[in-house]
Amino acid sequence: MTPFLQKVVQFLRENPEGVQLVRRVCTEDTIEPPEEEGGISRALLVPEPDRKEFGVFEVPRTDEPTQFTHFIDGIQHSHLLYYQQTDRGVLPVVYGYVAAMVLARRGRELHPVPELTESEEALYLPLKAFDPNKFKRAGLTVHDSLEERELEKTSFATMLVRAGATVARVRDRLERKLALQWINQQTPSSSDWLLVDGSIADLMSALERRRLVKVVGVSKSHRTSYLEISWMLQVLNMPAGYRSSVFRPVREGQNEVYSWYLRLRWQAGASPTYGLVRVETPVLTSPDDTREWADRISAWLLQETRPLSLPDPRYDRLLYPFRMCEQYLRSRAPSEAVMRTAIERVGLFTSARAAS
Numbered sequence: 001m002t003p004f005l006q007k008v009v010q011f012l013r014e015n016p017e018g019v020q021l022v023r024r025v026c027t028e029d030t031i032e033p034p035e036e037e038g039g040i041s042r043a044l045l046v047p048e049p050d051r052k053e054f055g056v057f058e059v060p061r062t063d064e065p066t067q068f069t070h071f072i073d074g075i076q077h078s079h080l081l082y083y084q085q086t087d088r089g090v091l092p093v094v095y096g097y098v099a100a101m102v103l104a105r106r107g108r109e110l111h112p113v114p115e116l117t118e119s120e121e122a123l124y125l126p127l128k129a130f131d132p133n134k135f136k137r138a139g140l141t142v143h144d145s146l147e148e149r150e151l152e153k154t155s156f157a158t159m160l161v162r163a164g165a166t167v168a169r170v171r172d173r174l175e176r177k178l179a180l181q182w183i184n185q186q187t188p189s190s191s192d193w194l195l196v197d198g199s200i201a202d203l204m205s206a207l208e209r210r211r212l213v214k215v216v217g218v219s220k221s222h223r224t225s226y227l228e229i230s231w232m233l234q235v236l237n238m239p240a241g242y243r244s245s246v247f248r249p250v251r252e253g254q255n256e257v258y259s260w261y262l263r264l265r266w267q268a269g270a271s272p273t274y275g276l277v278r279v280e281t282p283v284l285t286s287p288d289d290t291r292e293w294a295d296r297i298s299a300w301l302l303q304e305t306r307p308l309s310l311p312d313p314r315y316d317r318l319l320y321p322f323r324m325c326e327q328y329l330r331s332r333a334p335s336e337a338v339m340r341t342a343i344e345r346v347g348l349f350t351s352a353r354a355a356s
Contacts, residue, residue, distance in 0.1 A: 001338055002338065004121040005339075007139055008123070009342050009346050010138070011134075011135070012346045013346060019084060019085075022081065022082055023344075042250040043226040044247060044248045046245070046246040047290070048245065048246060048290050054234070055234065056243065056244050058242050059241050059262070060299065061299070064299070066301075066303040068194075068300055069105050069192040070102050070104050070182060070193070070194045071102065072101070072182070072195070074099060074174060075099050075326055075329045075330060076097065077097040079095045080094055088151050091126050091159065092159050092163060093124075093125045094123065094124040094145070094163040096123070096167035098170050098171040098174055099117075099118065099333060100117075100171065101113070101325055101329055102117070102179075110321055118177075119332070120141065120170065121141065123135070123140060123143070124145045124167060126146035126148075126159065128146070128147075128148035129148075129151055145166040175196070179200075180207070194214065195215075195218065195304070196218070197217075199219050200216070200280050201251065203215065204282055216297055218301065218319065220314060220317040222278070226249050226278075231244075235276070236272040238261070239263060240265045240275060241263065243263075243294060243295075243298045248283075257283065259281075260278070261278050262276070262301060264301065279294075304321065306320070309322075
């Protein structure tokens with residue numbers, strides 16, 4: 001059992017009032033990780049030399065090897081640990097585990113960067129309905145998952161969803177923190193490139209000063225619609241090895257990246273988003289370089305599709321270094337057996353206490 005879970009066990013032994021442990025989770029109590037993106041946005045077409053209209057183009061073949069040297073990804077795990085009977089209703093308390101890391105390529109091998117590998121265990125709950133000092137005195141990290149005004153009009157199931165979304169935000173912050181550390185370690189003469197699993201728009205906004213950095217993001221989710229229908233139709237019909245025109249996503253308070261779609265692979269009968277990713281780069285200092293860099297980075301990403309990320313079901317869009325990150329982090333994460341051990345230890349204590 002982890003030191004954090006040991007503290008949780010001790011905390012619940014000392015504060016058992018109203019606590020109901022969850023030994024068996026029903027389907028409605030399952031906490032699914034929220035999608036990374038969602039909604040509708042706008043995009044501005046970025047001019048490329050000799051290309052004034054939106055289109056899709058074959059990525060030029062090149063002998064240049066991929067220049068990506070570092071990769072960052074993270075994982076998250078949420079588990080309904082117990083629920084509390086309070087005067088504000090029945091409130092869920094969720095155990096959340098997040099971790100992120102940077103993987104470095106040395107030659108043809110991938111190695112973790114120890115100083116850029118972090119994890120956090122915490123409880124996620126509607127903190128306004130509890131006494132936060134109790135958790136503080138117990139040395140427990142807690143995150144507030146619900147606004148106080150929402151307490152009386154939010155269902156138990158929705159509270160679980162909010163807790164899961166909060167876990168995802170904490171994971172995003174951890175990944176951004178490690179990426180910023182990597183960026184700040186780079187010198188002007190460095191040839192290293194960082195590939196991020198997901199959007200880098202927030203990362204670019206977080207930089208203390210705007211500058212061109214060798215960081216690229218790859219988004220596998222396509223819930224956000226950036227392009228008008230006629231443009232997106234071209235994207236969904238792209239063959240493997242093709243990319244779209246470059247565009248600039250327009251988000252409230254953010255205008256920090258260039259983006260384009262890239263088809264990594266294709267097979268007959270597949271979904272229209274099979275093998276499709278959206279690439280993000282920092283805004284280039286010279287518009288004349290847009291076409292060259294979009295083609296070069298796309299060619300590097302196509303090289304990163306080997307080997308396949310099987311048996312992961314996302315193998316068509318999940319690049320192999322990201323799968324390696326996730327496997328390494330999962331090997332270090334607390335298992336379900338560890339969670340059940342913690343629950344049983346609290347249960348045995350409360351049962352013995354009730355019997356006496």
